[in-house]
Amino acid sequence: MSAVEKQGEYQPEIVVLYCRNCLTPGIDPPSGVLAAGGIVAKYVPMPCSSKVEPSHLMKILERGADGVEVVGCPDGQCGFLDGNRRADKRVTRLRSLLAEIKLGEERLCMNRGTRLTSEALFALAQKRARAVAGLGPNPMKGVNR
Amino acid sequence: MIIAEWKPIPELVSMLKGHKSVLLVGCATCVAECAAGGEREVETLAPLLRMALKTEGVSVEIKRKTIERQCEWEFVEALAGEIEEVDAVLSIACGIGVQALSERFAHLPVYPGVNTTSLAIREQPGLWTARCAACGDCVLGETFGLCPVARCAKSLMNGPCGGTRHNGMCEVDENVECVWNLIYERAKARGELQKLYEVRRAKNWSNSAHGGPKRMLREDLRP
Numbered sequence: 273m274s275a276v277e278k279q280g281e282y283q284p285e286i287v288v289l290y291c292r293n294c295l296t297p298g299i300d301p302p303s304g305v306l307a308a309g310g311i312v313a314k315y316v317p318m319p320c321s322s323k324v325e326p327s328h329l330m331k332i333l334e335r336g337a338d339g340v341e342v343v344g345c346p347d348g349q350c351g352f353l354d355g356n357r358r359a360d361k362r363v364t365r366l367r368s369l370l371a372e373i374k375l376g377e378e379r380l381c382m383n384r385g386t387r388l389t390s391e392a393l394f395a396l397a398q399k400r401a402r403a404v405a406g407l408g409p410n411p412m413k414g415v416n417r
Numbered sequence: 418m419i420i421a422e423w424k425p426i427p428e429l430v431s432m433l434k435g436h437k438s439v440l441l442v443g444c445a446t447c448v449a450e451c452a453a454g455g456e457r458e459v460e461t462l463a464p465l466l467r468m469a470l471k472t473e474g475v476s477v478e479i480k481r482k483t484i485e486r487q488c489e490w491e492f493v494e495a496l497a498g499e500i501e502e503v504d505a506v507l508s509i510a511c512g513i514g515v516q517a518l519s520e521r522f523a524h525l526p527v528y529p530g531v532n533t534t535s536l537a538i539r540e541q542p543g544l545w546t547a548r549c550a551a552c553g554d555c556v557l558g559e560t561f562g563l564c565p566v567a568r569c570a571k572s573l574m575n576g577p578c579g580g581t582r583h584n585g586m587c588e589v590d591e592n593v594e595c596v597w598n599l600i601y602e603r604a605k606a607r608g609e610l611q612k613l614y615e616v617r618r619a620k621n622w623s624n625s626a627h628g629g630p631k632r633m634l635r636e637d638l639r640p
Contacts, residue, residue, distance in 0.1 A: 327460035334464035372426050373469035411471050 282409055284401040285312045287332050288393055290343035291321040293351050296387045306394065313397035321345070321382070322355030326362055333370075333379060336413035339400040342382040343393065349386060356384065376407040418538075419447040419511040420545045421454060421531035423462070429507065430469050432528045433477050436505040441466070441530070442496065442518065443483035444510035451545055453531050454509035456483040462509065462530070478503075487514025493521050500525065536567070546593075553624025553631065559617055561603040566625075568596035574620060576613075577601075 292301050302315040314337070318324070321344030332340050342363055344356035360382050367377040381403065383396055433439050441463050449455025463481045470477050482499055484492045487510035500506070500522050508515045509530035519527040535547040550567040556574070557564060566572045570589035577597035580588030585598040604610050622628070 325457065325461075327457060327464070330461050330464040330468075334467055369426065369465060373430075373465060374472050375468050412468055415467075415471060 283307065283310055283312050284338040284404055284409075285314065285336065286339045286341060286397040286400045286404075287314045287316065287337045288341045288343060288397050288400075289316045289318055289321070289324055289328075290341075290388075290393060291345055291356070292317050292319060294343055294345055294385050294388045295393075296389055299389065302390045302393055308394070309398060311398060311401040313394055315393065320350065320352050320355040321359035322350075322352060324359055324362065326366055329363070329366055329380060333375070333410065334412055336410050336415070338379065338407075338410045338413075339404040340380045341396050341400040342380075343388070343396060344382060344384055346384045346386050375411075376404065378403040378407060379410070418450050418536070419513070419533060420451040420535055420537045421448050421509075421511050421533045422451075423453060423458075423509070423531055424529070426465060426469050429466060429528075429530060430473060430475070433466070433470065433505065433507065434473070434475050436477055436503075438478040438480065438503040439505045439507055440496070440499050440503040441479055441481045441507045441509070442487065443481075444485075444487040444508075444514050445483055446486045446488075448510055448514075448531065450539070451537070454511075454514075458509060459483050466507075487511075487517055490517070490521070493517050496522070550625070552620075552622070553628070554621040556617075556620060559612075559615075561600050561607070561609075563596050563600045563603065565596050565600070568593075568599075573597065574617075 295301060301317040303317055304315060306313045306315070321342055324342055329340055342359055344359050345351070347356065350356040363380060363382040367380055370379055371377040381400060385392065441459055443449070443456055443459035444454050445456060452458065459481045463479050466479050480499060480503060482496060484495055486492045487508060496518070504525065506518055506522065506525055506527040507530045508518050508527055511533040512529065515527055515529045536549040536551060537545040538548045540546045547567045549564060552566045556566070565574055570587055571578055577595050578588070581595040581598060582588060582591065585595055587593040587595050601613065604613055
């Protein structure tokens with residue numbers, strides 16, 4: 273049973289896949305689950321935002337996440353030259369597919385940042401939760417595969 | 418390679434409605450190279466289809482499998498086990514693969530998940546352009562290695578049309594280079610412009626699609 277169901281009320285579940293290089297140097301990279309402020313944020317640190325494959329993002333949504341936030345470095349500051357641009361293009365294409373199937377393109381988004389704190393990452397999760405609020409819970413929530 | 422692109426998801430959903438269990442089959446050869454039908458695409462399309470069907474209020478189980486080639490019977494045979502568990506197949510191979518599956522498993526509907534578009538080369542990352550029309554009477558030896566059948570919008574055989582743009586691009590598509598301009602430039606660079614004046618034999622179009630379905634027989638390879 274997820275944190276969402278335990279509390280008996282809908283709390284958007286947002287998966288945050290972020291590039292470790294976006295963080296303020298020296299801080300512990302957030303990982304795991306944080307339920308606070310009416311949302312459930314699940315953190316997935318990555319060596320670069322380009323590590324997200326389209327299949328990963330679709331499977332996360334298929335498993336019931338209400339929103340997915342991909343966080344990469346600012347344009348031109350990718351440690352792997354253009355990894356963040358590649359991630360951005362993948363996200364853009366997948367957003368159009370999500371719109372095509374009427375699941376809502378707002379369920380997936382990419383943002384950029386540098387020297388981010390844990391609080392800043394959580395703020396991005398909250399921003400995504402607000403963006404999907406109008407869409408309601410992901411209809412895939414609780415669906416057995 | 419043979420290139421293809423996904424059909425619109427709503428079109429796929431309308432094919433799959435009414436089925437209980439569908440096997441989504443990828444092909445790890447040509448369509449994998451053009452990022453339309455390989456294992457990665459299977460792994461992306463399967464959850465997308467499940468979500469699309471759910472939003473339509475339809476419940477269809479989507480199983481998935483990728484084989485090395487859907488155009489070779491030996492590889493197709495590997496699907497025999499999975500086929501028993503489904504009532505339809507969605508193939509994201511080229512039209513050859515779809516027909517091979519349909520022939521081997523004729524008791525099931527086999528739907529095409531992609532539109533096969535051309536024989537092409539990956540010109541740049543993310544850009545594939547047609548290079549061959551499989552016309553059955555190759556003229557590349559006479560046209561400096563550039564195919565006017567596949568690469569000219571009008572398949573002209575004797576030089577550019579009057580619509581070629583001043584910058585050497587095609588009048589039909591400003592993003593496509595006029596192949597006859599390319600042929601001219603290559604001939605000029607080789608110092609062989611005079612070859613373009615040569616009268617060439619008439620092309621045998623009966624070997625192309627105009628001549629009906631093709632069949633190639635090699636007695637030396639037959640059992």
